[in-house]
Amino acid sequence: MQKINFMKSKYIFSSKPIKRLHNVINKTELLKKLKLKIENVENCELKKNAKKIVFASGDSNSSLMLIGEGPGQSEDEMGIPFVGDAGKLLDKMLKAINIDRNKAYVTNVVNFRPPNNRKPNQSEINFYKPFLMEHISIINPKIIVLLGSCAMETFFGDKTKISNMRGHWKNIIINKRSYLVMATFHPAYLLRQADQKKNSWIDLKEIKKKINELK
Numbered sequence: 001m002q003k004i005n006f007m008k009s010k011y012i013f014s015s016k017p018i019k020r021l022h023n024v025i026n027k028t029e030l031l032k033k034l035k036l037k038i039e040n041v042e043n044c045e046l047k048k049n050a051k052k053i054v055f056a057s058g059d060s061n062s063s064l065m066l067i068g069e070g071p072g073q074s075e076d077e078m079g080i081p082f083v084g085d086a087g088k089l090l091d092k093m094l095k096a097i098n099i100d101r102n103k104a105y106v107t108n109v110v111n112f113r114p115p116n117n118r119k120p121n122q123s124e125i126n127f128y129k130p131f132l133m134e135h136i137s138i139i140n141p142k143i144i145v146l147l148g149s150c151a152m153e154t155f156f157g158d159k160t161k162i163s164n165m166r167g168h169w170k171n172i173i174i175n176k177r178s179y180l181v182m183a184t185f186h187p188a189y190l191l192r193q194a195d196q197k198k199n200s201w202i203d204l205k206e207i208k209k210k211i212n213e214l215k
Ligand code: URA
Pocket: 068, 069, 070, 071, 072, 075, 080, 081, 082, 083, 084, 086, 087, 108, 188
């Protein structure tokens, strides 16, 4: 049997990180920088009134990115998206299609809580949109799910209606990359309109089907 001399230079392993590891480190760094950039925004009323930045949660390498509207009271206190009642329902919705919430990546259109849980206004949406676009580019998911009308309007304009748009796959292009996107009802809306859960279930099954197709 041939003996391998590990001291010969051709058997010394390269100290260069493999590309995948390099990308993971890069992604973590880029996310840290983006979070810092948002934390340091100036002249933003949302930030002035909020307790904490709510940046994101979950697996930054996930193929599934979920985008909500903005933090509520519980999220503002904890600095984590979707931890209140709507978040609990979101967990159940994902579990129903066998997705562990921590295996998806979750963020919002705006990263600071709008006072009294009001919807972010158009200028606030416009202000945070470049950060959201950068966020998407860093995560580079295969599928984006827009939770509710605010997230949907951020990408498709305020002439669109969630009741018409939900459940349909669309393509959006950000920084020359194309992403598959679907809008569906926000869990907070489903808490008020339980009769819409049947439509939400149709969307969830379609999302699961697409994830399996793309595997
Ligand atoms: N609703 C949202 O849209 N996002 C959250 O993080 C919590 C509630």
